[in-house]
Amino acid sequence: xxxxxxxxxxxxxxxxxxxxxxxxxxxxxxxxxxxxxxxxxxxxxxxxxxxxxxxxxxxxxxxxxxxxxxxxxxxxxxxxxxxxxxxxxxxxxxxxxxxxxxxxxxxxxxx
Ligand code: FES
Numbered sequence: 001x002x003x004x005x006x007x008x009x010x011x012x013x014x015x016x017x018x019x020x021x022x023x024x025x026x027x028x029x030x031x032x033x034x035x036x037x038x039x040x041x042x043x044x045x046x047x048x049x050x051x052x053x054x055x056x057x058x059x060x061x062x063x064x065x066x067x068x069x070x071x072x073x074x075x076x077x078x079x080x081x082x083x084x085x086x087x088x089x090x091x092x093x094x095x096x097x098x099x100x101x102x103x104x105x106x107x108x109x110x111x
Contacts, residue, residue, distance in 0.1 A: 012101065012108035021107055026064040028053055031098075031111045035061060038100050038107055041082065042069045050100035050109045051084050056093040071095070 015029035015038060027038040037053035040046075051071065053061050060075035070087065071080040079088035084095035099110045 012099075012103075012110045014106045015109050016107050017105050018102055018107060019105065025066050027107055028061065029109075031109055034111045036098060036109050036111060037062060037064060037071070038109060039064050039066070042066070043082075048100035048102065048107065049082050050098040051080070052096040052098070054095075055091060056086075056095060057091040062095070 013031050015031060015036060016027040021027050021038065029036060035053040036050055038048055038050045041049050055062050055073040055078055057073065057076060057078050060073050062071040062073050062080060065072050069082060076090050077088060078086065078091035080095050081087050084097045086092060086094055101108050
């Protein structure tokens, strides 16, 4: 079997390429057991924003809405700001945020 990628604290793991990020506008990938969504910070596009993609209401994957600079849950309409804070019910808890960076052609996240 192929060796597993296991992320430990403070360890950055590649979640996709910069080209894919810029083509799709986001990256959605698993780091360890955590679904992570990564976007460029609209206020400073050289920096990245990485959040736990599982909605705190009931676990659906949130979607990035670039034109509104917010994350939106397709299941029941919860919305989250770039910092993970809830801006629309029914979610009440924020999404966790993670460190992310670009290294060469790859996007790395530490959960
Ligand atoms: Fe996201 Fe219900 S699971 S709003």
